[in-house]
Amino acid sequence: xxxxxxxxxxPHSVHLRDIPRPDINSVPNGKGVRVKVLKVGVxxxxxxxxxxxxxxxxxxxDYLVLGHECFGRVEEVGPNVRRVKPGDYVTATVRxxxxxxxxxxxxxxxxxxxxxxxxxxxLLHGYLTEEFVDAEDYIVRVPEGLKHLHVLMEPMSCAAKAxxxxxxxxxxxxxxxxxxxxxxxxxxxxxxxxxxxxxxGLEVFTLARAPGPHLKSEIVAGLEAxxxxxxxTDLAALTAKVGKADLIIDATGSxxxxxxxxxxxxxxxxxxxxxxxxxxxxxxxxxxxxxxxxVLGNKLLLGSVNANRDHFESGIKDLALGEVMYxxxxxxxxxxxxDGLDNYAEMMRLLVEDNxxxxxxxxxxxx
Ligand code: BGC
Ligand code: ZN
Numbered sequence: 393x394x395x396x397x398x399x400x401x402x403p404h405s406v407h408l409r410d411i412p413r414p415d416i417n418s419v420p421n422g423k424g425v426r427v428k429v430l431k432v433g434v435x436x437x438x439x440x441x442x443x444x445x446x447x448x449x450x451x452x453x454d455y456l457v458l459g460h461e462c463f464g465r466v467e468e469v470g471p472n473v474r475r476v477k478p479g480d481y482v483t484a485t486v487r488x489x490x491x492x493x494x495x496x497x498x499x500x501x502x503x504x505x506x507x508x509x510x511x512x513x514x515l516l517h518g519y520l521t522e523e524f525v526d527a528e529d530y531i532v533r534v535p536e537g538l539k540h541l542h543v544l545m546e547p548m549s550c551a552a553k554a555x556x557x558x559x560x561x562x563x564x565x566x567x568x569x570x571x572x573x574x575x576x577x578x579x580x581x582x583x584x585x586x587x588x589x590x591x592x593g594l595e596v597f598t599l600a601r602a603p604g605p606h607l608k609s610e611i612v613a614g615l616e617a618x619x620x621x622x623x624x625t626d627l628a629a630l631t632a633k634v635g636k637a638d639l640i641i642d643a644t645g646s647x648x649x650x651x652x653x654x655x656x657x658x659x660x661x662x663x664x665x666x667x668x669x670x671x672x673x674x675x676x677x678x679x680x681x682x683x684x685x686x687v688l689g690n691k692l693l694l695g696s697v698n699a700n701r702d703h704f705e706s707g708i709k710d711l712a713l714g715e716v717m718y719x720x721x722x723x724x725x726x727x728x729x730x731d732g733l734d735n736y737a738e739m740m741r742l743l744v745e746d747n748x749x750x751x752x753x754x755x756x757x758x759x
Contacts, residue, residue: 395521396736396754397455403444406740408733409455411517414525422472425531427482432520433461433543433753435580436645437513437668439743445670448515459520460486460512463534463542465759473528481534483545484519484526486510487698498529501553501698510698520733520754532704538711540723543753544584545708549699550666551584551641552707555592557696558639558662565660570594570638574630576653578608578619580751581643581666583725584707586617587714594639597630607724607750614721615714631656643667648675654682659689664696728752 393413399405416424438458441447449456466480476482488509489495494502500509512518534545562568573589575582578600589596596617600608609619620630631637636658642650645667655678657663685691699707714722728749730739733756742752 393522394733395457395517396459396733396739397457398442398447399454400441400447400449400456401444404442405444406442406458406736408736411457411521414523416468416470416525418525419470419527422470423527423529424470424525425466425473425476425482425528426468426523426525427462427464427484427531428467428523429462429464429519429521429756430759431463431542431753431755432459433546433751434459434739434743435461435547435752436743439740440668440670441513442740443670447513450515450517453517456512457517457519457521458512459518460510461543461546461753462519462524463539463545464519464523466531467523469528475528476531476533481536481539482531483534483704484511484524484532485530485549485699485701485704486513486546487700488516488530498702499700501700501703520756522733522756529701532701532708534708535712538708538715541711541715541726543751544580544711544722544725545704546699547580548584548707548711549704550696551581551588552710553699553703554581554641554664554666554696555585555588555639556703556706557694558664561692561694562662568660570661572635572637573597573639573641574599574627574637574653574656575617575641575643576627576649577643577645577667578612579643579645580725582641583608583611583615585641585643586612586615587718587722588710589639589641590615590617591710591713591717597634597637599627599630607727607748611721611724614724615718627652627656637661640664641666645669647673651675651677654686654693657689657691659691661689662692662694664694666696668697726751726753730754732756
């Protein structure tokens with residue numbers, strides 16, 4: 393069957409290839425699920441893998457099938473599968489467990505090992521192919537009523553984890569009740585984080601460079617949050633105007649902005665970093681000032697990567713609630729479809745060149 397793959401370590405090696413069809417019996421104990429892939433989302437991670445910044449083939453192979461944001465339909469289940477049945481719409485988690493205690497209790501996103509296993513990213517093949525097989529533990533059902541949001545399930549799981557982790561950590565404060573949040577970046581993670589924070593009842597300011605109105609600012613407004621163009625009002629000006637934030641989510645992809653955000657956080661607040669910055673940028677920061685304010689304000693800096701099954705499930709609940717609260721807004725994120733696996737070059741072109749493409753995804757097959 394067809395698959396979109398790269399040769400890890402070799403820049404711009406994206407190509408179409410023929411790979412063997414998976415066998416449901418490769419999963420032990422009758423727990424296998426065979427999924428027909430319908431759509432797969434791609435993002436900066438795929439672009440950076442094709443730039444050979446990271447990504448590794450599974451042992452024994454010299455290629456890596458791309459794609460970690462999948463949406464599909466169950467075709468066949470093993471005799472001991474209970475969670476899903478043929479015909480169900482599903483997505484799948486990205487990470488697979490390593491050997492640490494965290495991996496053994498289903499929190500593989502928290503592995504303490506340096507080596508991590510991620511489908512379509514590191515050491516495991518991804519979903520940009522016609523079908524895949526996996527154990528039911530990693531398959532998450534998508535309600536039929538959310539099928540129009542298809543490839544948003546995985547990015548949403550990352551937003552759900554990032555914010556869930558902040559609340560979890562802030563139980564240290566006993567009575568933490570954040571009022572104001574800043575979201576830095578209006579890409580998919582920024583916009584989905586905006587949604588989650590709004591559903592938590594916060595006043596949300598979502599920041600990105602370009603002055604509105606444009607699609608991103610309209611989506612932010614549609615979620616009843618405030619869009620701030622940093623070319624008009626930078627973070628310092630915003631803070632002077634509305635005060636510091638209780639919670640900041642950085643999803644800019646810029647380590648400079650991630651550090652800059654430290655100066656916009658109020659006492660007892662939490663700053664969450666979610667971006668994978670593959671480059672080598674260096675930035676000067678006012679370290680004395682940040683240090684003293686961090687200590688005097690009991691502030692928290694938290695990194696959050698990936699997600700496990702629980703975050704997929706809570707993210708899906710928030711998408712469902714979001715659809716009821718703000719009907720029709722979230723699907724506007726899904727800007728840029730590509731038709732079929734054969735069009736892998738167009739997929740990469742949109743990812744690399746098209747600034748108006750908020751979300752690129754491949755229509756792999758019809759139902
Ligand atoms: C994915 C995450 C993954 C991360 C780092 C992101 O694009 O959405 O699931 O953990 O890249 O590999
Ligand atoms: Zn991703």
